[in-house]
Amino acid sequence: MDPLVTDIRACRICADRFAATATGHRPRPVAWFRPGARIVIAGQAPGARVHDSGLPFDDRSGDRLRDWLGLDRATFYDRDRIAIIPMAFCFPGYDAKGSDLPPPPICAATWHDRVFAHLGDVALTVLVGGYAQRHHLGVRSNVTDTVAGWRAHAPEVFPLPHPSWRNTAWLKRNPWFETELLPVLRDRVAQVLGPREGEQE
Numbered sequence: 001m002d003p004l005v006t007d008i009r010a011c012r013i014c015a016d017r018f019a020a021t022a023t024g025h026r027p028r029p030v031a032w033f034r035p036g037a038r039i040v041i042a043g044q045a046p047g048a049r050v051h052d053s054g055l056p057f058d059d060r061s062g063d064r065l066r067d068w069l070g071l072d073r074a075t076f077y078d079r080d081r082i083a084i085i086p087m088a089f090c091f092p093g094y095d096a097k098g099s100d101l102p103p104p105p106i107c108a109a110t111w112h113d114r115v116f117a118h119l120g121d122v123a124l125t126v127l128v129g130g131y132a133q134r135h136h137l138g139v140r141s142n143v144t145d146t147v148a149g150w151r152a153h154a155p156e157v158f159p160l161p162h163p164s165w166r167n168t169a170w171l172k173r174n175p176w177f178e179t180e181l182l183p184v185l186r187d188r189v190a191q192v193l194g195p196r197e198g199e200q201e
């Protein structure tokens, strides 16, 4: 086990914060990375299902994200190729409306410098949702405007909306996302990952 992953999995900084939520859950950091990965998926925070399984994006949002990236599960979960670094490693709980609470800022402040130094250079960073976009790009624009301006960041960085099924209406309102952005993103992912060892080009 990577020692930094072990350290993160042992983190309990937010124990009191999570105990005070409606679910009263304990921290369960979901850390999924290895030095040498070519792609970073920088997301928001695990949802309740991922909190239970311990596997990032092991839910319908993950299915949609894999489709957007053109990846099967085996490739998506290959830590030698893909690192998953959210704004918080733990499920933050629900707000009064049943939506996920924001990722606790203390998590990125505590861990991100070490994690990104540990990873080294990556070829592609995918910023999933507004929290990751504001943090990594330093933007203040809303998700629609940031994603619409994707060409300013490609091909090293692609901002995406959250793949939650709550965003299905957003996808319908913004058809350029599927017709213009996704084909370029899928090409970039395939280019960065290249063929697996033993595969023909």
Ligand code: SF4
Pocket (backbone or CB within 6 Å): 008, 011, 012, 013, 014, 015, 027, 028, 029, 088, 089, 090, 104, 106, 107, 108, 110
């Ligand atoms: S969210 Fe981050 S800082 Fe908080 S307990 Fe989990 S790993 Fe630690």
